[in-house]
Structure formats: C-alpha cells, structure tokens
Amino acid sequence: MIRFDSDYIEGCIPEILEALQNTNEEQTIGYGVDPHCENARALIRKAVGRADADVHFLVGGTQANITVITSVLKHYQGAVCAVTGHINEHETGALEACGHKCLTIQSDNGTLTAQQVDQLIYDHYHGSAVEHTVQPGLVYISFPTELGTLYSRKQLEDLYAVCRKNNIPLFIDGARLGYALASDKNDMTMQDIANNCDMFYIGGTKVGALFGEAVVITNPAYKKDFRYNIKQRGGMLAKGRLLGIQFEQLFTDDRYMKVSRHCMDMAKKLTDGFASRGYSFAFEAETNQLFPILPDKKAEELAKEFAFTPWGRVDENHQIFRFVTSFMTKPESVDRLIEML
Template structure:
C-alpha cells in the first residue's frame, strides 16, 4: 500500500523534474543572485500575488524560512504569538528560541489563531511593561496544522487585530497551495499578499524536490533577509535549482493543479471514511485528514500506510493523520478505504 504519512515522500512532479533535467548542463551564477531561472520565478510569483514590488527570496525548506523571517521581523526582546500546535512551537527543535526570539502560545485548540486569544496573551505580556516579552508578530499557518483553511473574513479579523496592536503578520504557507485550492477557501493569494507582512509559498509539500519561496513586504525583513539567510545557513550555492522548480510550477498554473489534486484525493478519502463510520477530528477541507480511532486501529493503519499519531485523547483513543499529495492516485485511496472497511468489519 502507498504511504499516506506525508505529502513529500515522493520526489518531484514529472514536469518539475523535467525542467531540472533540461537545465542540468547550464552554468549560472550562484546563490539565487541574478540567474535567469530565479529572476523568472520571482517575476511569476510577484504577478501571481499582485505585488510587483515585493521581495521574493528562496529557502531550502520551511524551518529555514520560518527561522529567518521570525528572527528578521523581531528584536530579541519581542515575541511571536502563535497557537500551541504551531510548527515553530512544536516541530522545529527550538529553532526560534535558539535565535533569541520567544514564542507566546495562545490556548486556541483548533489550529486557528483567534483575536480573542491574541488579546489575552497581549494583555498578560504587556501588563507589567518592560518586565515581559513584548508581542510584535502573529504567526499563522494556511492550511493549519489540522488541515483547516483560513477564510477571508477570519484572516481579515486577525490582520485587523494585529494592525490595532502594532503587530506584524507572518503566514507559514508550507501547504498554501492545498489551502487556496480547497473548495472551502474564499481567500485569494492577492488578498493574503496584500495584508501579510511576509509569507511563504511551500514547494517541498507541493510537488518540488525541496524549497519554499518567501514573499516579503515588511521593510525590516527586506533589509535583513539576505544577511540572516547567510548567517543561519539557509543560502544555497546552487540556488538556480530553486528558481527552476518555482518557474516550472508557476509558469502555467502547475502549482495550483498539483495542490488541487491532493485536495481532491484527500476529500475522497474523508468522504469514504465518514461513510464507514469513522469519527473525524475537526473539519479539514484540505489534503490532511484526521480521525479519532482506538489504539489497535491506529496501529493497523500505521503499519499499512505509515499514518502518524498526532494526539492522544483523554479516553485512550488517538488522533491519526492521513496526508494526500500530488502523486496520490484514486486507486491508492481505494486501497486504503478497503483496509478501513475491513477494520470496521472485524471490530478492531
């Protein structure tokens, strides 16, 4: 059975791999500094975002991009407000703390950062003046860690709160394609780009071998990004490989087609699991799907398709995650649903 562990187990989408092969013998300058592929990718991304003057840079992956952006948008006495499940607070090995910045977690439990919880954290952190870390940045993910998709209304509400409190907004778009191509989405890339101070466009989790693009409007980050990227070990000598991939992805809408396919297969999986009586954990209209199952069922799925346990419930059951990618086929989804049917029939 194919793995449903994540959306980056495969290599690259054929069109992107073909572009890398076709340009393999070229000689270009390094470090993404003026080679034609990176310049073309920057132009295409600016056009897609409706931000002709935005800085567009390329990082090797999401953690590198998050580290550089958070470090560049904050001073060392300032902190970033995020949900407790945020990637920067859980799965990045203390990278934000190691660069001298502080994560300030809310109590939001559904993956969405709320103005109400931001206000609570703000009041607590600023109540004693200079004796506490000052909040200055909001970190959100789209799609969320639980596959949720930000609506335009929800996104505007959090951006409005940030503006009222002199905070910046950073969007981790590791799965931005899946979010914006979700049938539940009404937020456009242009609208997001016009309000966020910086955001990423994930390539690693949407058909590329590696790489995330970073779009920056914030003046401080624009100034410091090149130096922070080099200092933090995030500057790639063969930078054109990033430009080749993003050019191929954005030249004719390939990026969005790959994400749409991943969503479609995940929603087929979701509908099939619901028909079989499996209990969903939160509502996910994107390429990640979460279900609450007994330990024995979780073990069976993990052995068969590598799905991961995300949470342990108070009643002893667990929340498991299935992820679909650009390479997930309807046949693979059907095979997984057949196993799910067998497990229900056998009473596991």
C-alpha cells in the first residue's frame, strides 16, 4: 500500500535520528531549557529575523493551539476562525473543552478576509446583545489553510492591520508552514510571517521531525508566564532536549526548507498528473494537500493500491478526495499513482 493520506506517516529526516543516537547518553536538564533547546531557539530566531522572539517547544499541534489560545483569552472570550479551521473541525473540541468557543466565519477556500474579521468584531460590539454573547478575543488562521490554500502577503498584512485596529491578537497555525513557504504560489518569507502576527508556530511533526512544534511569540504582551500554560495544558516534555535536537537539525543547513521543497516538488508533479488526465480540483492546488474530484469507480480502483481520504460527495457518482505528499514521498510512488489515473 502506497500512502497519500497524510504528511506524518513516515518517521523523520535521517539527520535527526543520527543526532538522537549521538546524544543518547548525554545528561541534560529537562523541560526545554537544555543547551540543545537554547541553540535551536537561536537558530529559529535567526530564521524568522526576530532576535526579540520567545521560542517554546511543544509536543504536538493540538497542544500548541490550545496552549497559545488559552494563554491569551479571558474566560468569556472566543477564537475567531474559518468554519473549516483545524481548531473548529479536527481537534475533538479541545478548545471548547477548555471553556472557549470557536467563533466561525464562513469560507469557501479556508481563508479569512480582513473585511470578514472586521465585520464580525464590529457586529459584536454594535449588536443588541454585546455582553450576552462571547467576545472575540483572538483571530486564528493557518498557513496553509486546512484546504491547502494560501494567504498572499497583502491579505495577511490587511488581516493583521484589522487585528491591530481592533486590539485583538492574530495567531497563525503553522503545522505545514514549510510547505506553504516552499509553494510556487507563495509570496511570503518566514520573516513576513513573524512580522505580521502576534504569535505563530513552526510545524515539525508534518515537516521532517518525529514530533514537535516550535511556538514563536513576537508580541511582548503575550510572553509572560507562557511556560506555566505549556505545563498546565500538557504540552511540556520532560525530556525537552528531544525537541531541541530535532529543531537544531531542521534549522541547520536549510534542512527545513529543503525537505519542504521536496514535498512541494512531489505535490506539483501529482497536481500536473491529475490535470493532464482531465481531473479538476475542488480547491486550488497550492500546497501539498490536493483535492481532486474523482468518479467513484476510479476511486475504488485506486484504493486497492493507494491510501487517500474521502472529503465530501459532489454528486451520486463523484467525490472529493484528499491526496497529500510529504517530506519523504518518493518520486516513483507519484509516478505509479499517475500511471493508475
């Protein structure tokens, strides 16, 4: 079985395994304040162009999301997000379990516009209920979105301007950040991301690491006591150096972007393969998540050899399916899938 159902189905880049083996007998202090974590922080600060940034290493994406969001929100506030947002659809109500509501905005392609966010905040404060409804306390987006689509730099700048105007923080979920940055449809750098939000995270689990995410906080207002919240929300790893070592390796010799570019090369090849055989896409193919529309018969045939995910029915004979390339996708696997189309 060749798997195209996600980008976290393999282990990690070989340099990480080698580094973990070579440091296995080291004795270091725990909880993310060891020399490896400190070096990884320095490498990330350099990569994002923000020497003033706080960098924290957490065990996974859901922990990163709820830790960041709950550290910001007051108990009567909620997080503004697209209806397709990961915190709304694919985290088992983790944010709601912490006592906060997702304030959703309809989106056809997974993105939020500055105008939509501005209108939602305006409507809250100018409605008849006001304090009888959940107050918008943070704006959550992901880059790329849950549907594999991208924000342009102008769109992000406009969105952040609206957030600043309304005194509400912007948080970017970067679980697949490397793939967004490596896309030929992208016009932003890591520095642009860091300068147009209050906090974001750099995904490791889906981009070359065994596990782990690096939360980057650029706004001083949200830095104080963040480690308390990491611990309380279950995101702090006792053997914290395991995270530091991984991000050391990812941010040495441009490896994070190298593996991201490989993934996107495979995604582009697969996109062209679908298109050349006449298949259309439900959403624009901009990163490593592809959503072709396939006849049921063809999907059944492909499922004998490949793993992929049903995403919604178009009509009685066609469905949307998700195919995902990863940092380890082999060219011959893509060739075989294209051959079967």
